[in-house]
Amino acid sequence: MKRIIFVFLACLALQKMYAQDSTLLNLLNDSMSAHKGKSYVTGTFKATHVVNMQTVETIADGALSFVIQHRFGQLNSGSYNFFGLDNATLRLGLDYGITDRLTVGIGRSSYLKTFDGFLKYKLLRQTEGPQMPVTVTVLGTVTDYTQKIPGSDFLDTKYRTAFTAQALIARKFNSNLSFQVTPTYLHYNLAPTSNDKNDVFALGMGGRMKITKRMSINAEYNYLPSNQVVSATVHDSWSLGWDIETGGHVFQLVFSNSQSMLETQYITGTTGTWGKGDIYFGFNISRNFNLKKKRSEAK
Amino acid sequence: MKKVLLAICLIIVVPIAGFSQLYMTRTGFVGFYSKTPLEDIRAENNQAYAVIDAGKKNIAFSVLMKGFVFRKELMQEHFNENYVESDKYPKATFTGSYTGELTPTKDGVYKVTVKGNISLHNVTRPVEAPATLEVKDGRILGQSEFKLKPEDFNISIPSLVRDKIEKEMKVNVKIDCSTSK
Numbered sequence: 370m371k372r373i374i375f376v377f378l379a380c381l382a383l384q385k386m387y388a389q390d391s392t393l394l395n396l397l398n399d400s401m402s403a404h405k406g407k408s409y410v411t412g413t414f415k416a417t418h419v420v421n422m423q424t425v426e427t428i429a430d431g432a433l434s435f436v437i438q439h440r441f442g443q444l445n446s447g448s449y450n451f452f453g454l455d456n457a458t459l460r461l462g463l464d465y466g467i468t469d470r471l472t473v474g475i476g477r478s479s480y481l482k483t484f485d486g487f488l489k490y491k492l493l494r495q496t497e498g499p500q501m502p503v504t505v506t507v508l509g510t511v512t513d514y515t516q517k518i519p520g521s522d523f524l525d526t527k528y529r530t531a532f533t534a535q536a537l538i539a540r541k542f543n544s545n546l547s548f549q550v551t552p553t554y555l556h557y558n559l560a561p562t563s564n565d566k567n568d569v570f571a572l573g574m575g576g577r578m579k580i581t582k583r584m585s586i587n588a589e590y591n592y593l594p595s596n597q598v599v600s601a602t603v604h605d606s607w608s609l610g611w612d613i614e615t616g617g618h619v620f621q622l623v624f625s626n627s628q629s630m631l632e633t634q635y636i637t638g639t640t641g642t643w644g645k646g647d648i649y650f651g652f653n654i655s656r657n658f659n660l661k662k663k664r665s666e667a668k
Numbered sequence: 669m670k671k672v673l674l675a676i677c678l679i680i681v682v683p684i685a686g687f688s689q690l691y692m693t694r695t696g697f698v699g700f701y702s703k704t705p706l707e708d709i710r711a712e713n714n715q716a717y718a719v720i721d722a723g724k725k726n727i728a729f730s731v732l733m734k735g736f737v738f739r740k741e742l743m744q745e746h747f748n749e750n751y752v753e754s755d756k757y758p759k760a761t762f763t764g765s766y767t768g769e770l771t772p773t774k775d776g777v778y779k780v781t782v783k784g785n786i787s788l789h790n791v792t793r794p795v796e797a798p799a800t801l802e803v804k805d806g807r808i809l810g811q812s813e814f815k816l817k818p819e820d821f822n823i824s825i826p827s828l829v830r831d832k833i834e835k836e837m838k839v840n841v842k843i844d845c846s847t848s849k
Contacts, residue, residue, distance in 0.1 A: 393728035394763050396690070397717040401730055401759075404694060408734055412749045429741030469741070544755040582750045583826070614750075616829045617742060657742050 410495040413504055413541040414549075416619040417464060417472075418653055419575035419589045420608035421627060421635050422551055425506040425539040427491045428466035431661025436462035436476070437654045438630045440623075445646030453650060460630045465660075480629045481514035495540060506537040512633045528559040531633035535573070545579040553591075555633055562600040569597045571636045577612070585612040587621070591636050598637045606639040610653075621653040689772065691720040691808045691845035698731050699840045700816070707832035709743065711736040718843045720801075720808050722772040727782060727810075729762040729841075751823050752789050760788040762795070770801055770808075777802045782812060791821045799841075810843045 414424035417434065428434050442456030450456065462476035462485075470491040477484055493505040510533040513526060532555070539549035551573035560567045575589040587610035593603065608625035626643050627635035641647025696716035702709040713735040720727050733754040738744035748754040764784015783796045797814035815836040818825060825833055 391763065393690075393719050393721060393726055394730065394761055396692075397719055397728055397730040397761075398759075400692075400694065401717055401732070412745050432741065544749070544753070582753075614746075615826070616746075616832070657740075659740050662739070 405498075407500060408497045410497060410504070410541050413495070413539050413547045414577055415585060415612045415614050416621060416653065416655055418621070419549065419577065419587050420610040420621070420623045420625055420653075421606065421630050422549075422573045422575050422589050422591065422632075423487075423489065423508055423535070423537060424549060424575070425491065425504045425537045427470055427472040427489055427506065428464050428657075430466050430469045431659065432466045433658045433660050434464040435656045435658070436460075436464060438462070438478075438651070439653075440625070440628055440630065440649040440651035442649070443641065443646070444648040444650060458628055458630075458649075458651075476631075478629065478631055480631075480634065481516040483512050483514040483516075483629075483631060483634070485510060485512040485631055487511070503538050503540045506539075508535040508537060509533070510535075510632055512631050524559075530558050532556045533632040533636075535632070545585075546576070548574075548576040550574050553632065553636060555636060557633070557637075561598075564599045566597045569637055570594065573636075583614045586610070587612060589625075591639075593636060601638075602640065603637060604639050604642050606635050607643055617657045619653075619655050623651050623653060625649050625651070689722060689847050691722060691772075691847055693718050693843050693845045696729070696731075696843040696845075697841065698729075698736075700736075701838045701840070702834035704832055704834055709738070709833065711738045711744070711747065713737070716841075716843070718810070718845060720810070720845050722770060722808065724765070725767075725770070726763075726765050727784070728764075729760075731760045733758055733760060751818070751825075757788075757790050760786070762786045764795075766799065766801070768801075770803065772803055772806075772808065775803050775805070786816075788816075789821045789823055793820055807844060807846045810841070810845070812841045814839055 414426050417424055417426050438460040440458045442450055442453030444453050446453050458480045460476050460478035462474055464472055464474040466472050472489040474487045487508060487510040489506055489508045491504065491506045493501055493503065495501055495504040511530060513530045518524060534554045536552050537549060539547060541547045553571040553573055555569040555571065557567050571591055571593045573591045575587065577585045577587045579585040589608040591606040593605055604626065606625065606627040608623060608627065610621045610623040613620045626641040626647050627639040628649050629635045629638060694717055695714055696718040697714055698716045699712040713731055715732065715735045717730045733752050734748060736747065738747065762784055764782055766780040766782045768778050768780035770778045778801045780799050780801050781796060782799045785792050786795045795814065797812050799810060799812035802809040816839055817836050
């Protein structure tokens, strides 16, 4: 008899426990954290370039990004040249996302009339949990300059070609701050003199700090260890940028002591310094087009 | 005597116990849509968590913002980074109740009104929407459609893209809840 009443009361008590609103939500949230899957960090950088250095970001599957990179002349070239605005160096590029992680790109730069191509693959993706702390993208670039140099007919395509291999390693520390280090290997089929190295190693570093939801300040530094390029006086490349994002565009205002925008040229060929005012003002603009209508849901 | 008492107890308890069973899903659907001449936005999430307490007539939802898949990847990134700020506010939730008589033991379609509070982007607002609940083979299927204004949830839209996004988003919800967890 007592037992029956106990069971009866226990049943009633159990029902009371179920019924509340917040309990339902707690139940959902408990279940959610129990079934939590891996989720990846997105938007480490807004654009595919910090300033000159490529970021870990790849183009989405089926999307085409049209990139215009533009640098005026040196700031210290005087009022006659309107502080550099009379001159310009331009790179036009097209980047296409073969998959969400693999991007192929081509470009043409007015500096030494250079053609370039690259392949970029996102090898590892930073997760929100502790599983993977960084995003790692590998980048292979080839450049070929076609500028005619009088008296240098022996310079055929092979001699004019150079390669870059980079490991882009980035971490988004929080929604505002991201940092990237970029170990770089460069190979020149022809070095300017026999004292210069054909194989050059460098280390790039870059970061961004968001100042509003749609703007960020970027900085980039490319360290070139000495005794690799000796026939010319070259300096490390320093750049500052200001990203402004509006819908499908990213607009970057940049200042750099490098004129070229290609790895094989700005890492080993930056002759100017910030201190003397050899600063190139310019901008990068990218516009995204979606060529594929449907996206697969699988991530 | 004992048997009679037991029977009485069972008669009282069992229907309530049956009633109070929770119907749950982890694969609910929530989608929102905006259509303007400039831009067509579709975002769909197939990992919504929902639970219905058929006894108390309570209902709750919890949805991860990062689970919304957009047609354009860039839109998805902007949605998470700039609009709903998924890093800071990862979930949208709803708790509320529904009106209307629903017998979970009997198959049928019931028109109900769902009323409660929706929390999104750290803002909680009351909502009310007509919904359909269907009892079928011991499951409860739910469906609803309503509208939400981004500005109501403190989601600011820059004037440059304001014309590309409808003032009111159409929201679609579809769930198929069962008692097995």
